[in-house]
Amino acid sequence: MDEEQGEAGDSSGGAEGTTSFSRRDALRIASALGLVSLGGGAAWALLEGELAHQPAVSWHKSVCRYCGTGCGVQVGIRDKQVVEVRGDEDAHNRGKLCIKGSLLPVLNTLPGRLTTPLIRKDGKLEPASWEEAMSLVASRFSAAIREDGPNAVAFYGSGQLYTEESYTANKLFKAGIGTNNVDGNPRLCMASAAVGYTRVFGKDEPPGAYEDIDHAKVFFLAGANPAECHQPLFERMLARRRADPEVRIVCVDPRRTMTAEYSDFHLAPRPGADLLLLWSMAKVMLDEGLFDDKFIAEHVAFRTNEGKAAGLEELAAFLEDFVPEDVEVQLGISSAQIREVAHLFAASDATMSLWTMGFNQRVDGVALNTTINALHLLSGQIGRPGATPMSLTGQANACGGVRDTGSLSHILPHGRMIAKAEDRAEMEKLWGVPEGRIQAQPGLHAVALFQAIEEGKVRCLLNMCTNPGQSLPNLARYRDAMDKVFLVVTDVFETASTELADVVLPSALWLEKEGVYGQSERRYQLLEKLLDAPGQARSDLEILVDLAARLGHEQLITAKTPSAVWDEYRLLSAHSKYDFSGMTRERLRAAHGLQWPCPSETHPGTVRRYIAGDPFVPKGQEVRFYGHPDGRAYVHLVPYEDRSDPVDADFPLVLTTGRIVEQWHTGTMTDRIPEIRQGTPRGHVEMHFADADVLGIRDGEQVRVQSRYGAIEGPVRVTRGPRPGTLFASFYDAKWLINQVVCDRVDPLSKQPDFKTTAVSVRSVSA
Numbered sequence: 230m231d232e233e234q235g236e237a238g239d240s241s242g243g244a245e246g247t248t249s250f251s252r253r254d255a256l257r258i259a260s261a262l263g264l265v266s267l268g269g270g271a272a273w274a275l276l277e278g279e280l281a282h283q284p285a286v287s288w289h290k291s292v293c294r295y296c297g298t299g300c301g302v303q304v305g306i307r308d309k310q311v312v313e314v315r316g317d318e319d320a321h322n323r324g325k326l327c328i329k330g331s332l333l334p335v336l337n338t339l340p341g342r343l344t345t346p347l348i349r350k351d352g353k354l355e356p357a358s359w360e361e362a363m364s365l366v367a368s369r370f371s372a373a374i375r376e377d378g379p380n381a382v383a384f385y386g387s388g389q390l391y392t393e394e395s396y397t398a399n400k401l402f403k404a405g406i407g408t409n410n411v412d413g414n415p416r417l418c419m420a421s422a423a424v425g426y427t428r429v430f431g432k433d434e435p436p437g438a439y440e441d442i443d444h445a446k447v448f449f450l451a452g453a454n455p456a457e458c459h460q461p462l463f464e465r466m467l468a469r470r471r472a473d474p475e476v477r478i479v480c481v482d483p484r485r486t487m488t489a490e491y492s493d494f495h496l497a498p499r500p501g502a503d504l505l506l507l508w509s510m511a512k513v514m515l516d517e518g519l520f521d522d523k524f525i526a527e528h529v530a531f532r533t534n535e536g537k538a539a540g541l542e543e544l545a546a547f548l549e550d551f552v553p554e555d556v557e558v559q560l561g562i563s564s565a566q567i568r569e570v571a572h573l574f575a576a577s578d579a580t581m582s583l584w585t586m587g588f589n590q591r592v593d594g595v596a597l598n599t600t601i602n603a604l605h606l607l608s609g610q611i612g613r614p615g616a617t618p619m620s621l622t623g624q625a626n627a628c629g630g631v632r633d634t635g636s637l638s639h640i641l642p643h644g645r646m647i648a649k650a651e652d653r654a655e656m657e658k659l660w661g662v663p664e665g666r667i668q669a670q671p672g673l674h675a676v677a678l679f680q681a682i683e684e685g686k687v688r689c690l691l692n693m694c695t696n697p698g699q700s701l702p703n704l705a706r707y708r709d710a711m712d713k714v715f716l717v718v719t720d721v722f723e724t725a726s727t728e729l730a731d732v733v734l735p736s737a738l739w740l741e742k743e744g745v746y747g748q749s750e751r752r753y754q755l756l757e758k759l760l761d762a763p764g765q766a767r768s769d770l771e772i773l774v775d776l777a778a779r780l781g782h783e784q785l786i787t788a789k790t791p792s793a794v795w796d797e798y799r800l801l802s803a804h805s806k807y808d809f810s811g812m813t814r815e816r817l818r819a820a821h822g823l824q825w826p827c828p829s830e831t832h833p834g835t836v837r838r839y840i841a842g843d844p845f846v847p848k849g850q851e852v853r854f855y856g857h858p859d860g861r862a863y864v865h866l867v868p869y870e871d872r873s874d875p876v877d878a879d880f881p882l883v884l885t886t887g888r889i890v891e892q893w894h895t896g897t898m899t900d901r902i903p904e905i906r907q908g909t910p911r912g913h914v915e916m917h918f919a920d921a922d923v924l925g926i927r928d929g930e931q932v933r934v935q936s937r938y939g940a941i942e943g944p945v946r947v948t949r950g951p952r953p954g955t956l957f958a959s960f961y962d963a964k965w966l967i968n969q970v971v972c973d974r975v976d977p978l979s980k981q982p983d984f985k986t987t988a989v990s991v992r993s994v995s996a
């Protein structure tokens with residue numbers, strides 16, 4: 230299935246010159262099909278899901294299959310088929326869906342579903358029985374573990390697996406097999422946000438909620454393009470501004486995205502330099518008395534970059550390096566704009582920051598995450614309705630399924646860390662495995678995992694519900710590695726990863742299995758099984774339970790159904806500050822999701838954390854950042870250091886990548902939908918007019934984009950979108966693998982790769 234990479238977009242229709250059928254045409258077709266354009270006269274379409282063919286005979290509450298916005302839907306079923314999907318008026322999206330959600334009715338009947346296991350024989354994937362496929366998988370995994378130890382195998386999962394599936398895989402590999410080689414595509418999308426929250430608040434996941442949108446006076450959107458990637462949320466921001474003309478939207482993005490078009494301010498920093506913006510805003514706040522001194526004194530602590538305790542004096546000295554007039558050239562934003570936006574941010578009644586891949590997929594992703602949280606702490610813009618930092622998530626279940634279950638190589642469930650002996654010991658006890666079963670060293674993060682595969686250190690990889698054969702950076706290198714390992718892929722369609730697999734296992738899709746998604750605001754929502762999976766396809770949970778038994782871990786993996794796994798997992802949460810033990814299956818079935826903490830079956834859930842009303846804030850206290858033992862949130866004084874892929878005479882431009890409104894990540898589902906496929910330009914690169922003039926490149930020409938990692942040829946679209954010196958490309962086109970060009974540098978703390986700042990050269994090859 231699809232994979233996480235980025236948020237970004239194209240602001241002005243199709244890639245004229247690269248296709249005869251523009252994106253606007255697609256949106257017009259959508260309108261002609263009865264999809265309704267909303268958004269206060271916005272030119273872009275925000276669609277209500279009403280692709281009705283035949284009337285439904287029953288309606289069911291569910292959640293959109295795709296992104297971390299987690300839109301609620303009502304699914305109309307007739308004759309065991311989806312005939313209609315509507316945005317749920319009672320869910321947080323208030324009936325709104327983007328074009329992807331609106332076209333959900335066709336998802337389960339798209340041609341090309343994998344319906345039987347496949348085994349590679351003589352270089353070709355051949356149909357096989359489940360017994361044949363699973364016994365081959367088990368024997369190869371057993372042999373690798375027996376001969377080279379547990380770290381010779383690995384699991385690579387997805388923010389699109391259901392929570393019960395990720396939890397079971399994590400438990401099987403870490404507590405059963407005994408390897409921490411459990412990672413997945415969330416490493417590519419939100420690892421920096423998770424590490425950032427943990428460093429600042431002591432616990433992962435946002436303090437605020439979507440409800441804050443209805444109260445904010447200033448929206449600070451940085452490294453995010455919600456007008457394309459989280460449309461119902463952006464529509465909610467526009468509705469907020471329509472209701473209160475004093476509301477302001479600030480967009481920080483090196484591209485003039487669709488979000489920038491609708492914003493009151495667009496700041497376009499030089500790619501890789503935006504930490505300078507955040508700290509120079511802090512400098513303005515300090516100099517102009519915009520810090521909330523009382524809040525800082527009561528609730529904030531400071532740490533130097535070396536981890537030593539510090540105070541306001543150290544902060545003031547640190548900020549001397551960020552005088553707006555001194556950094557404006559390097560940053561690419563005028564000091565006047567920095568000052569104006571710093572004022573807006575700090576002085577408003579309520580400021581809400583929203584960010585995503587532009588801040589996460591960076592070599593300095595953790596620094597950006599800790600610093601944007603710091604701006605809220607320093608100005609006291611936190612803990613009130615509308616005043617909050619809030620990272621947005623790309624995938625439907627990256628938060629609930631992967632971050633919260635601890636399904637990455639360095640973490641354990643509910644915020645526990647592999648590196649902490651007491652956390653390992655607690656999980657070993659809770660899971661009933663011998664002391665020492667969980668290895669003390671973190672396992673391999675995504676990029677390190679594929680490097681270990683390249684070196685032959687990992688011999689077997691179980692890849693579930695994700696498409697690293699298209700989504701990894703430095704892709705040609707890691708595709709070669711995938712070709713060497715014993716690769717097992719579960720998926721619903723053929724992908725750029727199944728073509729490299731030794732065994733392909735057909736899995737159940739949305740509505741064909743039951744499970745829980747947890748989206749960006751700590752909201753868990755249940756998706757019920759409404760359809761039969763086609764052919765022999767099975768849920769990923771069934772596959773994991775089968776594998777566990779074959780590997781001799783039947784005594785450990787005793788919960789075999791989604792509801793049994795959920796009960797085990799939710800009751801475990803009671804031993805943590807995530808506590809959602811009150812979220813019974815029955816409550817989730819009835820509600821449009823619940824937000825944790827939710828420690829009892831009568832608790833209503835928690836909209837805002839760390840303030841009165843949060844069950845972990847002691848009675849009588851207004852604020853307590855209980856994730857740290859001292860009850861404070863930390864401001865980390867992280868200096869600016871440009872570690873991006875270096876721009877030089879050979880590679881003078883910067884390539885940034887991301888998503889577009891119609892396509893979901895690597896396009897394995899959306900690019901099969903005719904209305905989307907015909908309306909989306911094929912893979913291409915966008916370039917600013919000024920660069921095209923200098924290079925003598927014309928709109929629509931074929932160009933070669935070359936980096937230190939690889940090259941690709943394709944059409945160019947000349948626009949005013951990316952700022953001069955910057956290129957943009959999306960990664961959904963399986964026939965145009967742009968990630969071959971993208972660097973695989975990672976953030977030193979989160980190990981998240983940088984998909985946003987690869988140095989490249991471009992030349993015409995049309996002649």
Ligand code: SF4
Pocket residue numbers: 293294295296297298299300325326327328329330331458459460461
């Ligand atoms: Fe689905 Fe995301 Fe679109 Fe909502 S915004 S309809 S969750 S793809």
